[in-house]
Amino acid sequence: xxxxxxxxxxxxxxxxxxDALLSDAGYNVTALHDPELGLAYLxxxxxDIVVTDMKMPGLxxxxxxxxxxxxxxxxxxxxxxxxxxxxxxVEAMRxxxxxxxxxxxxxxxxxxxxxxxxxxxxxxxxxxxxxENLEERYGLHNIIGRSKAMRGVLTMVxxxxxxxxxxxxxxxxxxxxxxxxxxxxxxxxxxxxxxxxVNCMALNPGVLESELFGHEKGSFTGAVAxxxxxxxxxxxxxxxxxxxxxxxxxxxxxxxxxxQERRFERVGGAKEIEVDIRIVAATNADLTKAVExxxxxxxxxxxxxxxQVQMPPLRERREDIPMLATHFLDKYAKENDSRITGFSAExxxxxxxxxxxxxxxxxxxxxxxxxxxxxxxxxxxxxxxAEVRDEESQFKSAVDxxxxxxxxxxxxxxxxxxxVRRALAKSDFVKVKAADSLGISKSLLQYKLxxxxxxxx
Numbered sequence: 001x002x003x004x005x006x007x008x009x010x011x012x013x014x015x016x017x018x019d020a021l022l023s024d025a026g027y028n029v030t031a032l033h034d035p036e037l038g039l040a041y042l043x044x045x046x047x048d049i050v051v052t053d054m055k056m057p058g059l060x061x062x063x064x065x066x067x068x069x070x071x072x073x074x075x076x077x078x079x080x081x082x083x084x085x086x087x088x089x090v091e092a093m094r095x096x097x098x099x100x101x102x103x104x105x106x107x108x109x110x111x112x113x114x115x116x117x118x119x120x121x122x123x124x125x126x127x128x129x130x131x132e133n134l135e136e137r138y139g140l141h142n143i144i145g146r147s148k149a150m151r152g153v154l155t156m157v158x159x160x161x162x163x164x165x166x167x168x169x170x171x172x173x174x175x176x177x178x179x180x181x182x183x184x185x186x187x188x189x190x191x192x193x194x195x196x197x198v199n200c201m202a203l204n205p206g207v208l209e210s211e212l213f214g215h216e217k218g219s220f221t222g223a224v225a226x227x228x229x230x231x232x233x234x235x236x237x238x239x240x241x242x243x244x245x246x247x248x249x250x251x252x253x254x255x256x257x258x259x260q261e262r263r264f265e266r267v268g269g270a271k272e273i274e275v276d277i278r279i280v281a282a283t284n285a286d287l288t289k290a291v292e293x294x295x296x297x298x299x300x301x302x303x304x305x306x307x308q309v310q311m312p313p314l315r316e317r318r319e320d321i322p323m324l325a326t327h328f329l330d331k332y333a334k335e336n337d338s339r340i341t342g343f344s345a346e347x348x349x350x351x352x353x354x355x356x357x358x359x360x361x362x363x364x365x366x367x368x369x370x371x372x373x374x375x376x377x378x379x380x381x382x383x384x385x386a387e388v389r390d391e392e393s394q395f396k397s398a399v400d401x402x403x404x405x406x407x408x409x410x411x412x413x414x415x416x417x418x419x420v421r422r423a424l425a426k427s428d429f430v431k432v433k434a435a436d437s438l439g440i441s442k443s444l445l446q447y448k449l450x451x452x453x454x455x456x457x
Contacts, residue, residue, distance in 0.1 A: 002027055002028050003027055003048040003121060003122070004028045004046055004047050004048045004049070005028065005030070005048065005049045006038060006045075006047045006051070007022070007029060007031045007032070007051045007052075008032055008051070008053060008056070008064060010035075010057060018031060018051065021110070030045070030047075035059035036059060038064065039064070039067055042068070047072075047075055048121040048125075049075065049077075049117045051078045051080065052064045054081030055081060061079050062091070062092065065077045065097055069096040076098035077096070077097050077098055078099045078100075078101060079099070079100050079101070080101045080102070080105065081102060082102070082103040082104075098116075098117050098120070099113045099116075099117065142179070143157075143179060143183055144323050144327055145320040146319065146320060146323070147318075149312035150317055157180060157184055157187065160184060160307045161183075161184045161185075163307075165278075165306045165307050166281070166304055166306045167181075167184060167280045167281070167308075168244075168281050168282070168283070168287075168305045168308050169181060169309045170282070170308065170311065171310060172311070172313045173361070174314075174360055174361030174362060175313060175359045175360060176359075176360050177242070180309060181240045182240075184238070185237070188238070190238055190278060193237030193238075194235075194236065194237035195237055196230050196233050196239050197242065198239070198241060200241055200242060200245075200247050202243075205250065208248075208251065209254070209267055210223075210227070210267050212229050212251070212255075213229040213266055214226070214228045214232055214266040214267065215229075215266050215268055216266050216268040219267050219269070220267070220268065223268070231264060231273075231275050232273060232275060234275070234277045237277065237278070238278045238279075239277050240280045240281075240282070241255075241279065242281075244281040244287075244304065245284075245285035245290055246285075249297075252300050255300060259300075262275055281304050287304075314363060318352055318353070321348075321352045321356075322348050325343060325348065325351050325363060328363065329342065332371040332372075338371050338372075340370075340371055340374055340377055342378055344380045346380070346381050347379050347380055347381050347384060350381055350384055350388055350389060351388065354387075366384070366385060366388060367379075369385065413452075417448075417454070420438065420445070420448050420449070420454060421452075423438050431445055431446070
């Protein structure tokens with residue numbers, strides 16, 4: 001794909017030469033003699049590279065450079081001048097010029113520099129698109145849920161994101177803690193800087209220390225070269241420390257120092273390195289209890305627990321399950337070019353009442369499996385895995401949905417009436433069949449119909 005080059009020069013002969021030279025080299029060239037027109041053109045057109053003369057009436061090349069650098073920082077600017085000097089070259093480069101070419105220029109030199117500028121422009125465009133894609137993928141609007149619990153999470157994230165404060169996300173495994181951490185990052189002023197993630201449980205303490213802080217060459221066997229750690233890689237952005245409760249006592253001390261002073265040394269190094277990072281930590285452990293039993297430092301806990309986000313388990317936000325299931329079904333149907341369009345009402349009921357010990361991650365895996373294995377256009381109960389269809393699990397989930405405070409006798413009667421009503425409906429109101437499905441006699445069924453004022457039809 002050809003790069004779009006805007007050339008600005010008040011000397012029309014140079015414009016003609018540059019237009020012909022760059023066009024022959026495969027660039028899409030727009031050549032203008034008025035720099036004011038050039039700035040207007042930038043507002044309305046897609047430009048990848050600007051090549052501008054330094055000395056022009058109206059606006060100088062330096063003013064063009066400053067305008068582009070301020071308003072279109074992703075566009076490289078090349079400065080040309082017949083009045084080349086070390087001082088002006090240094091000043092142009094200091095202001096952000098990509099390169100400095102003196103007139104008369106060598107065609108080969110100009111084309112070589114332009115090729116480098118085009119490659120850099122393409123790389124910056126790819127990085128910008130990647131950041132935009134990540135921001136779209138992990139933005140707040142991608143956290144699915146209308147339940148009261150999730151509205152509370154979204155409100156907390158919305159308030160915390162613009163600040164520099166450390167955030168501690170707590171919740172069971174699979175509840176979406178990293179998704180929330182990314183949402184905090186992409187809703188913050190740091191969104192254009194790195195988001196770096198590390199799982200503190202995935203590595204042994206020695207490897208984790210090097211992973212976090214980096215190391216110097218020769219600091220341990222196998223350290224054949226110096227290496228930057230995650231703290232340095234996240235400089236200017238956000239460092240997400242997952243499973244923070246698994247840090248060793250020694251690493252807890254080192255992390256506390258970074259949080260307090262924003263500086264550290266690499267493993268085997270003596271030079272202090274300063275960083276500007278925001279820490280977002282997550283854990284599925286109860287850090288309060290860990291502090292009480294002495295396995296987690298109290299001072300570190302309070303440093304981390306500035307803003308706390310509590311992720312609810314899926315069983316406590318059941319009204320969100322149909323939305324989540326439909327979202328995952330649409331995603332995997334598209335990825336697998338599947339003709340599946342949705343769930344049967346009964347299948348959704350099973351999904352909504354299952355306990356989901358693995359939370360959203362388990363629901364996502366179940367839906368992906370259904371999309372791959374389902375035979376029809378709709379996911380039915382028969383397409384669900386056995387554990388979701390298990391009656392004992394369903395019953396336990398139904399009990400979990402009940403209020404914590406209730407009248408036991410009244411509740412049992414309501415459950416019994418509902419079961420009798422369901423048995424009648426499933427047996428097409430044939431009382432013998434309904435009684436058989438409930439494991440009771442027909443006469444007992446008649447008694448219960450009268451007791452609960454059910455018509456039996």
